[in-house]
Amino acid sequence: MEVVNERGFLSSLKKLTQSESFxxxxxxxxxxxxxxxxxxxxxxxxxxxxxxxxxxxxxxxxxxxxxxxxxNDVLMAFFFLVVGLEIKREVLFGELxxxxxxxxxxxxxxxxxxxxxxxxxxxxxxxxxxxxxxxxxxxxxxxxxxxxxxxxxxxxxxxxxxxxxxxxxxxxxxxxxxxxxYSSGVSFEWLGIAACIVAVLVALNKMGVKSLKPYMLLGVFLWIAVHNSGIHATIAAVVLAFTIPVAPKIDTISFMNKLKKMVDKFQDAQNKKDTILLHGDQVEALHHIAVHKTAVQNPLVRLEHALxxxxxxxxxxxxxxxxxxxxxxxxxxxxxxxxxxxxxxxxxxxxxxxxxxxxxxxxxxxxxxxxxxxxxxxxxxxxxxxxxxxxxxxxxxxxxxxxxxxxxxxxxxxxxxxxxxxxxxxxxxxxxxxxxxxxxx
Structure with a gap:
């Protein structure tokens, strides 16, 4: 009975946190x-x-x-990053x-x-x-x-x-x-460094780099440069958001084809074994499914949903x-x-x-x-x-x-x-x- 109540409480809590008003x-x-x-x-x-x-x-x-x-400067940079991602998504696909x-x-x-x-x-x-x-x-x-x-x-x-x-x-x-x-006296040296970092971020986007790690790492250096330039540091988060790629590594058709192959491979391995342990081929299939699952997601939407x-x-x-x-x-x-x-x-x-x-x-x-x-x-x-x-x-x-x-x-x-x-x-x-x-x- 206690387990049921606990599950009911957790379910209610989940619904509450997912509501728009919460x-x-x-x-x-x-x-x-x-x-x-x-x-x-x-x-x-x-x-x-x-x-x-x-x-x-x-x-x-x-x-x-x-x-x-x-x-106000560091934590709120993540808030502004989410705002920037939301603006970019709305401008590209939404009401804007x-x-x-x-x-x-x-x-x-x-x-x-x-x-x-x-x-x-x-x-x-x-x-x-x-x-x-x-x-x-x-x-x-x-x-x-x-x-x-x-x-x-x-x-x-x-x-x-x-x-x-x-x-x-x-x-x-x-x-x-x-x-x-609302920015203080501008340091053009630091602003120049910030501009160079933005240029690298744009280049990564144009080159088709979909991994979020290099963007986030460069984002830290961009924050430091903008913070020292006199322009409010949270602007760096918005600029970073605008450089995050939208297109996924693989399209949905390719993903579905790859997924079908992996599921078939998983099923074949299941037919060969008689224990509850996963077969080596099944573990490998699960790994590939996880990799492709990330690859088919839009980097921008994935980051926005994560943050x-x-x-x-x-x-x-x-x-x-x-x-x-x-x-x-x-x-x-x-x-x-x-x-x-x-x-x-x-x-x-x-x-x-x-x-x-x-x-x-x-x-x-x-x-x-x-x-x-x-x-x-x-x-x-x-x-x-x-x-x-x-x-x-x-x-x-x-x-x-x-x-x-x-x-x-x-x-x-x-x-x-x-x-x-x-x-x-x-x-x-x-x-x-x-x-x-x-x-x-």
Missing amino acids: AGVLLLCCAILAMIVANSPLGESYAALWKSKVGFDINGIFIGMSLEHWI AGFKRAALPVIAALGGMVGPGLIYYALNAGTSSEHGFGIPMATDIAFALGVLSILGKRVSISVKVFLVSLAVADDLGAIIVIALF APYSSFLIMPIFAFANAGVTIGDNIDFGLDHVFLGILCGLVIGKPVGIFLFTFLAEKLGIATRPKGVTWIEIFGAGALGGIGFTMSMFVTNLAFSGEHALVATDVAKISILIASLVAGVCGTIFFIVKDKLSHH
């Missing part, structure tokens, strides 16, 4: 836990933990960084494949970045916080998917596809914004726990410039208005068309959910501010992101629930 729920739980810990008696230990140095000494020279930097299919979500994403960015900048222009305009530009795909799955059938498949492809295009936009506006669970269920929750913990006290100055108002209005108002206006103009100008069955009201509702900007917004916050007020501005911005994302999520949910009720009357 990653978003886990992220939210980690953010809430971080806030609780940061404002508890453990607050000082929590803050000190992320500042502690992790590395090693070589002849008195320390090689390493703070735990915070290991998470071809100009007509890509036009609407890309234009919508552009509107969803321009709207919040302009609102924030208009409110903070001329202040020491104006550089934070990139904070409300991002959409968090994990949270957005979580809310969509909670809404269930109230949201059509077409709207879900539109929002997901918009979020992917938005991620690409956020990466470009980070590269252009995606770690990104969703380990890296992003750790990032959330390390970055969302803000001590709420005298240090939180909501009157600091208009950081709070800029982020709140940017995500809650700027996102849906920007997405709606850009898509409306794109259709009227004949540049793009809405998916079949998607109404303008649903476009606006999807835009409201696009205002959930947790992970990328937090990431940009860590890069946005400098000077004396940087720590205070960062804390205010993080609280603002949490409040704005919550408001956007609630508004988007209520919007679709009300729309669903009205459509049934």
